Amino acid sequence: MLRVNRKKQLKALAMEKIHQLIYSSDSTVPMEFGTVINEFADTFLEDESIFEHLNDAYRQKLASLDLFSQGIDISYRKEHHVHTITYLNQQFSLDDASYVNFLSSSIEIMREVLPLGSVVELDPNFFKPDPSSSKPVKVVIKGRFITPKGYQSYFPYAGVVYPLGELKKDTVIHFTHPLIKSVVHVGYKDEMEESFELLMKKEMIVDKGMKSIEFSSKDMKKLQSEINPKVKAGER
Known part of the structure; x- marks a missing residue:
């Protein structure tokens, strides 16, 4: 229900x-x-x-x-x-x-929003921190609806590499829905989580007119220009 x-x-x-x-x-x-x-x-x-x-x-x-x-x-x-x-x-x-x-x-x-604590594999075609490995990286979701400074759009997700976590500052990965290759584990969800999702979509998409960075060609180009050549997507 x-x-x-x-x-x-x-x-x-x-x-x-x-x-x-x-x-x-x-x-x-x-x-x-x-x-x-x-x-x-x-x-x-x-x-x-x-x-x-x-x-x-x-x-x-x-x-x-x-x-x-x-x-x-x-x-x-x-x-x-x-x-x-x-x-x-x-x-x-x-x-x-x-x-x-x-x-x-x-x-x-x-579109469904994955709850905190979910574990996903990111597409290695776009996120490949280790050039010698072709395996997708597992990431634990620790934040949603993130608006980076200087951007007019938002990242649906922020996470840390599993099982390392946030070992040092600026190791959080920001990514979008298309970068998710597979969902390994879905985190806890209840009525509060669903209320939060509705609230954020109302505030950001309806009231503020924002969109995910995947739909903003301007911000996507800006992001790509800032990315280290060795890390092809999703990380700031």
Whole structure:
């Protein structure tokens, strides 16, 4: 029951953010698409794979993609930096910035956040502190929703290498969801944890308009320019 209620709460929060993106004073979303976008989100938000596939298509610069969910065909087309989604004989079109905000907000709010104490393996293609080893590094999550000084976006996770821990200052690793290769252990979660997740998503994504660094090309470029060549991602 807790999981069902949590999903409903996350969906309500995502719908609030989408409403904000559509109807805020600085929105560039054409008003005639507002109802269709809301209906699309209301129908498919809980099928997180739809938004992940659309995001992958955007990143890979695909011109088209056909999807299927809940017995409904979904068609994505891109032409001259305009992204059009068609479903149930309805469609809406968004420019690059609005489309990215729509996808990233939906994904971030609906995506599960791992609790403190969880142990994950980071993708060695991006995080490889030991060039001689091809094995993924295990990291224990010790913080979430971290906003580094000088950045306009946040890191979903901060952790320390298992089993060493934080042996010295500045050995904390900051990383994003795509860097997680596998989840080895899930930490303790209760109603307080779920309330914390909702609170942070509300404050950072809805109220402050922030996004995970994975969705910020500006901050991602800044991060990459600061990273030691021997450590290719995730660590500051």
